[in-house]
Amino acid sequence: MEVTLREKEADDWVYRGEGAANLVLAYIGSCPAFFRKVMRIRKAPRNDSVTEIRTSPSALTAHERLLWKDVDELIASSDHEVSSQLFVLHVMKPLLGSKYVDAGMHVKVSRGFLESIEKNVICQRPAGRVDTAQLDMHCDYVLLMSDHSIFTHGNLESSPCISVEIKPKCGFLPVSRFVSEETAIKKRVTRFEMHQALKLHQGEISLLSEYNPLDLFSGSKERIHKAINDLFTTPQNNFRVFMNGSLIFGGLGGGAEDTNLCIAKAFEGALMSIIQADDGLCTENFLTLVAEAAHKSGVLDRLLEVQKLDDVDIEGAIHAYYDITRQQCMVCTELNEEQMKVYTPLHSVSLDESLRVVKDYLIAATVKDCSLMICFRPRKEGDLGSVCNNIYLESTKQTFDFKVYFIDLDMKRMSKMEEYYELDKKIVSCYSEMIKMDQGRTEVKNQ
Numbered sequence: 001m002e003v004t005l006r007e008k009e010a011d012d013w014v015y016r017g018e019g020a021a022n023l024v025l026a027y028i029g030s031c032p033a034f035f036r037k038v039m040r041i042r043k044a045p046r047n048d049s050v051t052e053i054r055t056s057p058s059a060l061t062a063h064e065r066l067l068w069k070d071v072d073e074l075i076a077s078s079d080h081e082v083s084s085q086l087f088v089l090h091v092m093k094p095l096l097g098s099k100y101v102d103a104g105m106h107v108k109v110s111r112g113f114l115e116s117i118e119k120n121v122i123c124q125r126p127a128g129r130v131d132t133a134q135l136d137m138h139c140d141y142v143l144l145m146s147d148h149s150i151f152t153h154g155n156l157e158s159s160p161c162i163s164v165e166i167k168p169k170c171g172f173l174p175v176s177r178f179v180s181e182e183t184a185i186k187k188r189v190t191r192f193e194m195h196q197a198l199k200l201h202q203g204e205i206s207l208l209s210e211y212n213p214l215d216l217f218s219g220s221k222e223r224i225h226k227a228i229n230d231l232f233t234t235p236q237n238n239f240r241v242f243m244n245g246s247l248i249f250g251g252l253g254g255g256a257e258d259t260n261l262c263i264a265k266a267f268e269g270a271l272m273s274i275i276q277a278d279d280g281l282c283t284e285n286f287l288t289l290v291a292e293a294a295h296k297s298g299v300l301d302r303l304l305e306v307q308k309l310d311d312v313d314i315e316g317a318i319h320a321y322y323d324i325t326r327q328q329c330m331v332c333t334e335l336n337e338e339q340m341k342v343y344t345p346l347h348s349v350s351l352d353e354s355l356r357v358v359k360d361y362l363i364a365a366t367v368k369d370c371s372l373m374i375c376f377r378p379r380k381e382g383d384l385g386s387v388c389n390n391i392y393l394e395s396t397k398q399t400f401d402f403k404v405y406f407i408d409l410d411m412k413r414m415s416k417m418e419e420y421y422e423l424d425k426k427i428v429s430c431y432s433e434m435i436k437m438d439q440g441r442t443e444v445k446n447q
């Protein structure tokens with residue numbers, strides 16, 4: 001029989017974090033079925049009275065059903081939460097590897113349950129997130145999945161664990177011939193770095209990040225280590241650390257300020273219960289551990305491969321989108337004859353090819369936005385080797401078991417294609433402006 005979670009059960013769930021689209025809670029009750037599980041609940045924008053999701057007869061729009069026509073299970077589903085879970089199960093899991101993906105399961109909830117959760121968590125949510133969205137009270141289902149910030153077996157008191165959450169973002173520079181001359185800078189500067197300029201301009205961040213995704217995805221131990229160090233210095237919404245499931249570093253539910261001495265000291269202190277290093281050296285050892293695990297697991301190579309399904313860039317994929325939706329191409333209407341020559345072939349391919357292009361672009365968008373959770377547990381003397389991967393940290397003479405999972409593998413909606421195109425242009429133009437202004441300042445200084 002299907003269980004429905006009701007109002008009285010809401011107190012068993014506590015705030016864990018949130019992103020733009022979902023709010024996540026951890027279980028503190030005593031029901032074994034929910035032990036060491038988290039619940040992920042979809043949010044709805046506050047100013048959005050009628051969303052696409054609710055007006056659509058099925059979870060997917062007609063165009064999306066066409067796009068995902070080869071995935072029978074997905075197009076048959078009529079509930080948005082259910083189709084979201086099926087997307088992870090049938091599309092993302094085979095691509096990223098079943099070992100690293102937990103599709104979770106859906107659980108029915110009553111409106112009373114959602115209302116009670118909303119009330120319970122409101123004071124812990126970041127103000128910016130509260131202003132933009134609340135729980136989607138129209139959800140019939142929520143997603144239940146393992147808590148990947150802890151190990152699912154063993155006693156947390158005697159066997160503590162520490163985990164990092166990394167949102168790596170796009171790890172490659174586009175090589176697509178559809179990248180125009182005006183935006184050619186995209187082939188030299190990462191999207192992440194350019195987006196920082198826009199975020200700074202819009203007041204979303206106060207300082208530029210030092211992190212470079214190309215380091216993290218480089219495959220080189222040294223560069224991965226550099227990336228982890230830089231993420232620690234400027235964590236923003238790209239780096240968090242949890243101890244036994246509680247946040248000890250980074251921003252809860254959003255971005256974090258840059259790491260000052262006070263934050264660094266508190267973190268060093270928190271690590272001392274797990275990393276057996278001399279005073280002041282725990283952080284350094286921990287960051288080495290993270291870098292070694294990221295390198296050894298090989299998951300970044302896998303992630304990069306899937307990100308590269310975006311082989312034509314948004315500047316190519318947008319044309320295929322207009323063909324599928326049978327709209328006049330709003331990009332081509334702005335081009336001169338010479339420029340048109342580059343993009344006309346994209347409008348001459350079969351519908352199946354246009355579908356492939358947009359589908360691959362959206363899959364890549366999912367994995368450019370997902371996060372990685374790496375959870376560590378020090379192996380104690382007498383412990384038998386486990387099935388987990390492990391790292392021997394020479395400097396502390398400790399062996400750590402670790403496991404890796406991807407989280408947030410939501411399907412990106414096809415209706416966002418025009419938004420992606422516009423944002424791409426905005427990011428390039430804001431970055432170019434910043435560079436120009438910097439050059440101007442340097443020239444004045446040198447005069």
Ligand SMILES: O=P(O)(O)O[C@@H]1[C@@H](OP(=O)(O)O)[C@H](OP(=O)(O)O)[C@H](O)[C@H](OP(=O)(O)O)[C@H]1OP(=O)(O)O
Nearest residue numbers: 019020021022195237254365366368369412416423
């Ligand atoms: O467009 P981007 O690269 O800024 O990514 C968005 C993320 O911004 P970021 O730059 O990582 O801070 C954004 O994250 P934040 O809200 O900034 O924490 C979301 O993850 C958003 O996805 P969705 O709307 O939840 O489906 C993300 O949107 P998608 O582009 O993945 O659809």
Ligand SMILES: Nc1ncnc2c1ncn2[C@@H]1O[C@H](COP(=O)(O)OP(=O)(O)OP(=O)(O)O)[C@@H](O)[C@H]1O
Nearest residue numbers: 017018019020021022024145146147148149407408
């Ligand atoms: N399975 C899990 N185990 C432990 N923590 C989790 C799990 N899933 C999510 N979280 C925590 O909840 C936070 C929000 O989850 P998630 O990233 O899925 O939200 P989102 O709204 O989809 O994000 P985005 O803004 O990237 O779209 C994560 O940053 C992570 O800290």
Ligand SMILES: [Zn+2]
Nearest residue numbers: 319329331332
């Ligand atoms: Zn076109």
